[in-house]
Amino acid sequence: MNNGYHKNLVFTAACIGMCFFGVSMITLGSVLPSLVTKLGLSGLQTTSLVTFLPLGMLIGSLIFGPIVDRFGHKALLVPSCIIVLSGLEGLIFFESIPLLQLSIVGIGLGGGILNGETNALVSDISGESEKGSRLSFLGMFYGLGALGIPSLLGVLSEHYSFETILQGIGIIMLAGILFCIPVRFPAPKQAQGFPVKEGLGLLKESSLLLLSSILFFQSGIEGVCNNWSTSYFGQATDIPANQALIALTCMVVGLTAARMLQIVIFKKIKPATVLPYSLILTAIGFGLLTASPGFIRAATGMVLVGMGLSSTYPVILSILGTRYPALSGTAFSIALAIALVGQAAMNGLMGMVSVYAGGIVFYPYMMIGSLIIMLILFKRSLK
Numbered sequence: 001m002n003n004g005y006h007k008n009l010v011f012t013a014a015c016i017g018m019c020f021f022g023v024s025m026i027t028l029g030s031v032l033p034s035l036v037t038k039l040g041l042s043g044l045q046t047t048s049l050v051t052f053l054p055l056g057m058l059i060g061s062l063i064f065g066p067i068v069d070r071f072g073h074k075a076l077l078v079p080s081c082i083i084v085l086s087g088l089e090g091l092i093f094f095e096s097i098p099l100l101q102l103s104i105v106g107i108g109l110g111g112g113i114l115n116g117e118t119n120a121l122v123s124d125i126s127g128e129s130e131k132g133s134r135l136s137f138l139g140m141f142y143g144l145g146a147l148g149i150p151s152l153l154g155v156l157s158e159h160y161s162f163e164t165i166l167q168g169i170g171i172i173m174l175a176g177i178l179f180c181i182p183v184r185f186p187a188p189k190q191a192q193g194f195p196v197k198e199g200l201g202l203l204k205e206s207s208l209l210l211l212s213s214i215l216f217f218q219s220g221i222e223g224v225c226n227n228w229s230t231s232y233f234g235q236a237t238d239i240p241a242n243q244a245l246i247a248l249t250c251m252v253v254g255l256t257a258a259r260m261l262q263i264v265i266f267k268k269i270k271p272a273t274v275l276p277y278s279l280i281l282t283a284i285g286f287g288l289l290t291a292s293p294g295f296i297r298a299a300t301g302m303v304l305v306g307m308g309l310s311s312t313y314p315v316i317l318s319i320l321g322t323r324y325p326a327l328s329g330t331a332f333s334i335a336l337a338i339a340l341v342g343q344a345a346m347n348g349l350m351g352m353v354s355v356y357a358g359g360i361v362f363y364p365y366m367m368i369g370s371l372i373i374m375l376i377l378f379k380r381s382l383k
Helices: 007-039 043-071 074-093 097-125 128-156 162-180 196-204 206-236 241-268 271-288 295-309 312-323 325-356 360-381
Strands: none
Touching (some): 007 043, 007 097, 043 074, 043 097, 043 325, 097 312, 097 325, 128 312, 206 241, 206 295, 206 312, 241 271, 241 312, 271 360, 312 325, 325 360
16 A cells, blocks of 8 residues: 555556557557448548547647646546547447547547556656556557457457447446546645646756657657558568568567566666667667568568567656656656657658658668667767
8 A cells, every 4th residue: 555545456557548548549440441331431531530539649648747747647547448438439339420530539539648647657656666667567558458459350350240349348448447446546746736837847848858859759650650561561562461461460569578578677677778779679670671571571570660669658758757756747748749749740751751752662761760860869868
């Protein structure tokens, strides 16, 4: 017990919330083809649906920090889980475009809040020596949530409709919410009122902005990998479409497996020491993707990319939690909002490069260049 709350119960609730975030990130992409077929959506309508997920996530990432610092974690964790579940149910039952858009905004909003809120919560309940290890353990549950949806849809879709599968997943998610409801969480850090001046002052902190810039590129690389890898394999290699999807899945497998290893590694080695080597490992992975790789080399490269990228969020967020303990939620909110902007910006840049500057062949080289910038920024942030 610690100040009225049980650390292990709170940590379990945070892991459930992170699993919900993984579900929120992957569900739309997994069921979108079925939605298009079911409702006969046009290309414009489909694009309008996809656009609302990052919009909701950006709003969630911006608002969660001040609310958590002022009112505490429970004020957001349980409601955000309910919002994600409600959005998921909307994909099952709604057939009008505006209601589907509202559901997708809800999935993004709840997911954006949960991503930051669960990381801030684990940072707040962890001692300095265990932050990196616990944040890696937390991040593993993102992988479980993200892998679970497409895996279940792939296995069960021959026997059940996507609506039935999502309803079953919804029952499991409801059980997770019921577990979290009675759990007592840490008290608010700014219960007497949010210090607006200090919160706004974080925007001038060079250390926070440097660390957030690393997440700008990290999130951008992850987004480009998720959205452009299969296109790269299809256009720049001879890898067939089904194997390209398997190679993409290898990245998530590598990321999840590496975070399991980091639970042990970060207890023995300072997390900040690990990050430069992780970024070099990521660059090696992208190096394997150059020069028209075959399936084995591509899959190996994607595993290394996932493993290398796995440490960035736990390391950077553990540093932020240590440097800004009184306003950790707000600091995380700023950092994750900048990360989301990076994801949108780098996806847009990759799109322009692929159309106007010689095609998708530049994809791995752009990623290696971004990793070099991350290394430089990290070295500067430690000074």
